[in-house]
Amino acid sequence: MITLSSDFGSPYPAAMKGVILRDSDARIVDVSHEFPRQDVPGAAFWLREVLPYFPPAVHCVVVDPGVGTDRAAIVVRVGDHAIVAPDNGVALPAARAIADDGDVIEVFEIETDEPASATFHGRDVFAPMAAAVHEIGVDSLHEVADLVRADGYEELAFPEPTVSQTGASGAVLVVDGFGNAITNVPGEAIEDRFGQQVRINGEPAPVRRTYATVDPGQRLVTVGSHGNVELAVNRGRGDEAFRVGAGDRVELSY
Amino acid sequence: MITLSSDFGSPYPAAMKGVILRDSDARIVDVSHEFPRQDVPGAAFWLREVLPYFPPAVHCVVVDPGVGTDRAAIVVRVGDHAIVAPDNGVALPAARAIADDGDVIEVFEIETDEPASATFHGRDVFAPMAAAVHEIGVDSLHEVADLVRADGYEELAFPEPTVSQTGASGAVLVVDGFGNAITNVPGEAIEDRFGQQVRINGEPAPVRRTYATVDPGQRLVTVGSHGNVELAVNRGRGDEAFRVGAGDRVELSY
Amino acid sequence: MITLSSDFGSPYPAAMKGVILRDSDARIVDVSHEFPRQDVPGAAFWLREVLPYFPPAVHCVVVDPGVGTDRAAIVVRVGDHAIVAPDNGVALPAARAIADDGDVIEVFEIETDEPASATFHGRDVFAPMAAAVHEIGVDSLHEVADLVRADGYEELAFPEPTVSQTGASGAVLVVDGFGNAITNVPGEAIEDRFGQQVRINGEPAPVRRTYATVDPGQRLVTVGSHGNVELAVNRGRGDEAFRVGAGDRVELSY
Numbered sequence: 001m002i003t004l005s006s007d008f009g010s011p012y013p014a015a016m017k018g019v020i021l022r023d024s025d026a027r028i029v030d031v032s033h034e035f036p037r038q039d040v041p042g043a044a045f046w047l048r049e050v051l052p053y054f055p056p057a058v059h060c061v062v063v064d065p066g067v068g069t070d071r072a073a074i075v076v077r078v079g080d081h082a083i084v085a086p087d088n089g090v091a092l093p094a095a096r097a098i099a100d101d102g103d104v105i106e107v108f109e110i111e112t113d114e115p116a117s118a119t120f121h122g123r124d125v126f127a128p129m130a131a132a133v134h135e136i137g138v139d140s141l142h143e144v145a146d147l148v149r150a151d152g153y154e155e156l157a158f159p160e161p162t163v164s165q166t167g168a169s170g171a172v173l174v175v176d177g178f179g180n181a182i183t184n185v186p187g188e189a190i191e192d193r194f195g196q197q198v199r200i201n202g203e204p205a206p207v208r209r210t211y212a213t214v215d216p217g218q219r220l221v222t223v224g225s226h227g228n229v230e231l232a233v234n235r236g237r238g239d240e241a242f243r244v245g246a247g248d249r250v251e252l253s254y
Numbered sequence: 255m256i257t258l259s260s261d262f263g264s265p266y267p268a269a270m271k272g273v274i275l276r277d278s279d280a281r282i283v284d285v286s287h288e289f290p291r292q293d294v295p296g297a298a299f300w301l302r303e304v305l306p307y308f309p310p311a312v313h314c315v316v317v318d319p320g321v322g323t324d325r326a327a328i329v330v331r332v333g334d335h336a337i338v339a340p341d342n343g344v345a346l347p348a349a350r351a352i353a354d355d356g357d358v359i360e361v362f363e364i365e366t367d368e369p370a371s372a373t374f375h376g377r378d379v380f381a382p383m384a385a386a387v388h389e390i391g392v393d394s395l396h397e398v399a400d401l402v403r404a405d406g407y408e409e410l411a412f413p414e415p416t417v418s419q420t421g422a423s424g425a426v427l428v429v430d431g432f433g434n435a436i437t438n439v440p441g442e443a444i445e446d447r448f449g450q451q452v453r454i455n456g457e458p459a460p461v462r463r464t465y466a467t468v469d470p471g472q473r474l475v476t477v478g479s480h481g482n483v484e485l486a487v488n489r490g491r492g493d494e495a496f497r498v499g500a501g502d503r504v505e506l507s508y
Numbered sequence: 509m510i511t512l513s514s515d516f517g518s519p520y521p522a523a524m525k526g527v528i529l530r531d532s533d534a535r536i537v538d539v540s541h542e543f544p545r546q547d548v549p550g551a552a553f554w555l556r557e558v559l560p561y562f563p564p565a566v567h568c569v570v571v572d573p574g575v576g577t578d579r580a581a582i583v584v585r586v587g588d589h590a591i592v593a594p595d596n597g598v599a600l601p602a603a604r605a606i607a608d609d610g611d612v613i614e615v616f617e618i619e620t621d622e623p624a625s626a627t628f629h630g631r632d633v634f635a636p637m638a639a640a641v642h643e644i645g646v647d648s649l650h651e652v653a654d655l656v657r658a659d660g661y662e663e664l665a666f667p668e669p670t671v672s673q674t675g676a677s678g679a680v681l682v683v684d685g686f687g688n689a690i691t692n693v694p695g696e697a698i699e700d701r702f703g704q705q706v707r708i709n710g711e712p713a714p715v716r717r718t719y720a721t722v723d724p725g726q727r728l729v730t731v732g733s734h735g736n737v738e739l740a741v742n743r744g745r746g747d748e749a750f751r752v753g754a755g756d757r758v759e760l761s762y
Binding site for chain 1: 509511513537538539540541542543554557558559560561562563684685686717718719720721730731732733738743
């Protein structure tokens with residue numbers, strides 16, 4: 001199985017699929033091609049939330065604002081999974097989330113002399129490598145042509161929230177397609193306050209378990225499916241109602 | 255085969271696919287993840303139009319404005335198909351459309367003690383159930399864990415049009431991505447009037463078989479691929495030209 | 509393998525998939541359902557860029573502003589590929605790009621008496637034909653029911669650029685989802701000018717190999733993954749910055 005993730009929209013991923021299907025008969029599963037454009041932390045967040053639900057697979061990830069520069073291309077092995085991606089940190093949070101106890105994260109670098117277009121490494125570098133890794137097997141990365149153990153690699157860490165007895169201080173990590181603003185504040189910060197009010201950036205909002213417990217159009221603070229505090233509106237957009245976007249600070253006070 | 259339908263956009267459906275692929279090797283086919291947000295009648299319409307074209311399958315449907323409330327989750331069996339969905343009526347028009355003569359619609363309720371996130375039952379309830387039904391088989395729903403025969407279930411009916419000798423009175427059911435306003439008025443109401451004019455909400459419009467028989471930008475009234483009267487514009491948006499949206503009344507007069 | 513391409517958005521392609529899966533167990537791969545609406549040259553461009561990367565397949569293409577008129581429906585055979593499409597030229601550039609040396613392009617016409625909706629031939633004509641061709645095999649098109657050798661067919665040619673010693677004169681073929689304006693001017697026109705400036709429609713712009721070599725928000729002229737000159741903005745939209753859209757003229761002067 002090969003999963004595909006990118007910020008390419010349509011139709012560029014189809015060329016990647018064609019390349020993969022020329023070289024393998026892997027089942028292909030689209031994770032998303034609608035990641036926020038050239039937003040490496042945003043894509044890293046979604047991959048961390050989604051890839052751990054998959055069975056062992058080769059994950060081909062292309063969110064790559066540095067395409068055509070000298071940024072490296074890597075393959076990250078963790079357990080029975082491999083993630084093929086640019087070396088910009090996008091794969092690391094997902095790799096750590098996939099890792100079971102005792103799993104080590106190993107990183108290989110793609111060293112190829114093949115001519116690649118300067119602008120579409122998804123088709124010319126990452127898709128062929130994903131197919132090659134799939135065919136040889138995640139256990140045998142040392143046998144894959146053009147792959148060598150990396151000396152180092154780019155890390156990526158999400159901003160850390162602070163939680164205190166009077167509230168929490170954090171940031172919006174991403175806004176999903178519904179307009180829910182997903183923060184880095186752990187759900188524990190509000191989990192004994194359902195039914196009560198808190199303040200978000202100074203303004204009061206009710207803490208609720210589910211969207212439908214407030215009227216349509218009303219704001220709420222909830223624990224999202226990722227386990228984090230979310231700023232939402234029932235049948236509306238939380239990012240607009242709370243006036244926040246990805247990266248903005250969120251002060252939660254009891 | 256498991257089909258997936260939701261209003262989730264991207265990337266939430268990928269987590270559902272991961273969960274399904276952990277538990278089964280079913281072929282997964284996306285019906286749509288772009289259903290109108292939290293619009294149960296709209297989704298029910300599209301499912302009724304699309305699912306009957308599929309061979310026997312497990313259809314996993316998540317358009318669920320009541321997620322996290324005490325609405326039930328159900329599995330609807332009809333013929334060799336099963337539809338896994340929230341108990342809000344979204345599955346019923348499709349089930350009736352799939353039913354052949356003599357097919358009975360049976361409804362089971364999902365009773366699970368598994369912890370689920372309050373907000374993402376697609377991943378935590380519906381996808382695992384779709385995989386379980388697929389693995390055990392639609393004929394053996396009584397053997398699926400956490401599934402019991404339902405005492406009752408929510409129905410959903412589309413508004414009924416009235417057709418008379420002077421025209422028809424109905425409503426817009428949905429607007430498709432092209433901007434065609436699909437009504438509940440049966441195509442028979444105009445099928446002997448191609449080439450003539452009718453009035454829609456008082457304004458004249460030509461009745462045509464195909465979009466291309468009027469100039470680009472011009473309005474027309476036609477019979478859509480669903481067999482219903484559609485308000486359209488050749489290479490444009492019928493909803494804007496006729497100033498109607500989902501739920502609005504449509505008075506057609508000869 | 510059957511690939512699907514259309515301008516249908518969602519959920520109409522799902523009905524096509526259902527029809528195909530009733531008649532065959534082909535692997536289905538979506539190329540795109542987001543082609544520019546009813547833009548035959550735009551779709552023809554993307555198909556030419558993407559389909560040659562695929563292994564032998566049946567490609568089902570529906571971009572069909574003439575649906576319901578007397579335009580013919582055809583199957584184009586080239587090598588081990590077949591393209592099922594309306595006879596409006598959309599398939600021809602891709603067929604020529606797929607053709608290896610010595611491959612001949614053969615065109616068959618779909619002659620069916622089956623009732624089809626006037627507006628959804630994707631579901632009623634093209635999908636069933638794609639499944640039939642897949643089941644019988646591209647080598648045996650003469651055995652497919654309702655398929656006869658065509659007397660002729662519609663061609664489609666992209667506008668030809670002119671390249672001189674002082675620059676090049678061409679047009680924008682398509683704008684991709686990133687906002688890159690892809691022209692018909694061959695990359696050779698600028699390939700010895702990286703690092704220099706040229707003028708685009710009179711205004712200076714730097715020629716660069718990659719987006720990331722200019723600051724975010726800055727314009728550049730580059731060679732895209734298709735080998736053509738592209739007008740782009742690093743992390744922005746080239747079409748807006750250069751004020752061009754599909755079909756607009758592009759004068760490049762050194």
